[in-house]
Amino acid sequence: MLNILVVEDEPAMQMGLRDNLQFEGFEVATADDGEAALEKLHHENFDLILLDVMIPKVSGFDVCKTIRKEGIETPVIFLTAKGEEIDKVLGLELGADDYITKPFSVRELIARVKAVSRRIKTQEITEEKITIGNLNLDFTHYTAKSEDKDVKMSHKEMEVIHYLWQHKNEIVSRHDLLEKVWKYEAQPTTRTVDNFILKLRQKIETNPNEPRHILTVHGAGYKLIP
Amino acid sequence: MLNILVVEDEPAMQMGLRDNLQFEGFEVATADDGEAALEKLHHENFDLILLDVMIPKVSGFDVCKTIRKEGIETPVIFLTAKGEEIDKVLGLELGADDYITKPFSVRELIARVKAVSRRIKTQEITEEKITIGNLNLDFTHYTAKSEDKDVKMSHKEMEVIHYLWQHKNEIVSRHDLLEKVWKYEAQPTTRTVDNFILKLRQKIETNPNEPRHILTVHGAGYKLIP
DNA sequence: ACAATCCTTTACCGGACTGTGACAAACCCT
DNA sequence: AGGGTTTGTCACAGTCCGGTAAAGGATTGT
Secondary structure, eight states: OOEEEEEOSOHHHHHHHHHHHHHTTOEEEEESSHHHHHHHHHHSOOSEEEEESSOSSSOHHHHHHHHHHTTOOOOEEEEEETTSOHHHHHHTTOOOOEEEEESOOHHHHHHHHHHHHHHHHHHHGGGGEEEETTEEEETTTTEEEETTEEEOOOHHHHHHHHHHHHTTTSEEOHHHHHHHTTTTOOOOOSSHHHHHHHHHHHHHOSSTTSOSSEEEETTTEEEEOO | OOEEEEEOSOHHHHHHHHHHHHHTTOEEEEESSHHHHHHHHHHSOOSEEEEESSOSSSOHHHHHHHHHHTTOOOOEEEEEETTSOHHHHHTOTTOOOEEEEESOOHHHHHHHHHHHHHHHHHHHHHHSEEEETTEEEETTTTEEEETTEEEOOOHHHHHHHHHHHHTTTSEEOHHHHHHHTSOSOSOTTSSHHHHHHHHHHHHHOSSTTSOSSEEEETTTEEEEOO
């Protein structure tokens, strides 16, 4: 599902947004001010940003401007109070995808989010079929094939390889994986992650003993090379 | 191929759209203003409408509103200039399927049109009689046959298989089914969905113990393979 | 009101999936 | 080279999930 960052300083509003979006099945992260938002945006990929304009430290406008300069093209929906200068949002090439004026109904917001997420999805469809080693993965259908033979992959295996793919050619630490795939519970110093890597290698690598795609970076984590 | 009505007053834009869409294999008709659009819509069936918002005589919004009132459910993609009130478009009460903001790239528009047309097609197929496994289903009459023998299907069973069909080859979660077929009640702590899957398998699968059409995706839901 | 039918819930079982710990192997640093 | 740390691998057990049947509840037609 889509991963949404909500940037909003008013606690009640933030909580309301988070609960409603989560109820609709979205992944939700939050930030209280512009600085925190930028921090999160630099360390994690989101699919959509709900960005209040009037927030402490760095304004919503500036957050948007900044990330666009940095090449981050995540869709943005601005949350504005009535009377704020919307023109500047839509006119100033900030690259906002939409805006919504407070007070707004939850249903309206959800409709907007879904509209944007639909657009995101259709764009992403092309990217959802990938090949790693001799394995063809299809994340829209959560299936895998190797030379026309179906390969059974568990849900979590797909999530792990998906996360690695999203961070291909980067080093991904076990901690990252536990946090993002295992969802911030279970902080075991165990071999859990390794076990999944093991299984994935057996399915992806031609010779699992000499991995060419899922590499170990000693003391740091793993790196996926497609 | 699909029959598209382009409603756009600016001649250059209209011609550009027509040429590109025709090049992609679509049938294209054009209208210069809202009145002409309504006229055409009353005399011909289209599969999709590209509707500029700012057009003479009757606005795009009003065209959409009017035909919806008349029961015409042809999908609409709005063309809007930046800064126009997207709100009203996305109010979605108008029944727009999508919108696109000028200036847009041709490739983007084509992608949108294809996305909508894909949705249309899968819907159209659904209208007719389909076959899954050894079962022939007729959704217009809500009946089913297996090798010329009538098979009794309850209303809800038909709805479930219908939903699965609309999302064939995709993973459909129990939650989705509960929300879309059962209309948003019922907690997911129940085996209700499973029971329907059980019944459907007994009617569809040759060997219900090893389902080949209604597959289980552990931890995720079900997937229909026709 | 009664019966029939369909839908929902409950309960139990079997199995898939995942997490754990032990041990071996590989790696890194001194 | 050697010790300590990190990683690979395996088998086992617990947990969660889905399959299934049967009972309980709701709705409809007679």
